[in-house]
Amino acid sequence: MIDAALPVAMFDSGVGGLTVLHECLVALPQEDYVYLGDTAMFPYGGRDPARLRERIAAITESLLRRGVKLVVIACNTATAIGEDVVRAVAAEHGVEVVPVVAPQAEIAAAITDNGRVGVLATKNTVESGAYRRALEAQGRALDVIEVAAPRLAPFIQDGSLFDEETMEMARGYCAPLREAGIDTLILGCTHYPLVAPMLQRILGRNVRLVSGGHAVAAAVQRTLERSGLAREGDEEGAYEFFCTGPVSSFGDVATRFLQMPLGDVRRVEFRVPA
Ligand code: DGL
Secondary structure (H helix, E strand, O other): OOOOOOOEEEEEOOOOOHHHHHHHHHHOOOOOEEEEEOHHHOOOOOOOHHHHHHHHHHHHHHHHHHOOOEEEEOOHHHHHHHHHHHHHHHHHOOOEEEOOHHHHHHHHHHHOOOOEEEEEEOHHHHHHOHHHHHHHOOOOOOEEEEEEOOOHHHHHHOOOOOOHHHHHHHHHHHHHHHHOOOOEEEEEOOOHHHHHHHHHHHHOOOOEEEOOHHHHHHHHHHHHHHOOOOOOOOOOOOEEEEEOOOHHHHHHHHHHHHOOOOOOEEEOOOOOOO
């Protein structure tokens, strides 16, 4: 029997998942949260998918052993490569999983007018075909234009996101999307909402950006309510942070992005390398 007082767990390769955490903190402030950034293995985007699956399984297991009531995969690459692994591990503990890819595909298919949907994501996410499949499953004929942006998340993660070089890089990644005349862009990596102003300027006002956070927070709420695990009351819950790399660099960048105090970040290690 899972206790409603337990926290919601979420993980990402780094600070990108904070864009999901932020939406959850706003939508469900009464819940407790545990966030793990696998910074020692960042970036996930170009790593061997088979090894990444093992790593993701180990992370999920460790979060579940702490005692959590839901696992949110706050990373598109982890969802694209290992959603089934996370679900299998969580099912052994009777815990449900909320991923990031499907909720965004649903929104994008619903809001596009011209049926041309862009996906900006990591190499692993694009190569997995996860978004293409999720968009095809929406039952609407869509042109899907996928662009891999291998350098973008690392720039964001190391905190150098607002410089000219990032802007130039973003222009390069957006060029094929502009050419294809998309009216909707899925930000297929949880790091990318952190450069949304840049992308919006390059693509223009008429292109709608679809990030995962809002839809995931809604899915978390639905899942908790359906299973009778939502916390009652209006008291603010707590949150705590773990990372696998150096604590200070994670803490600095994460505080900037979350714009809230992080408290003590603790370091954890996993023997399974990615
Ligand atoms: N936040 C990850 C994602 O959503 C970051 C990318 C990476 O680790 O390469 O895909």
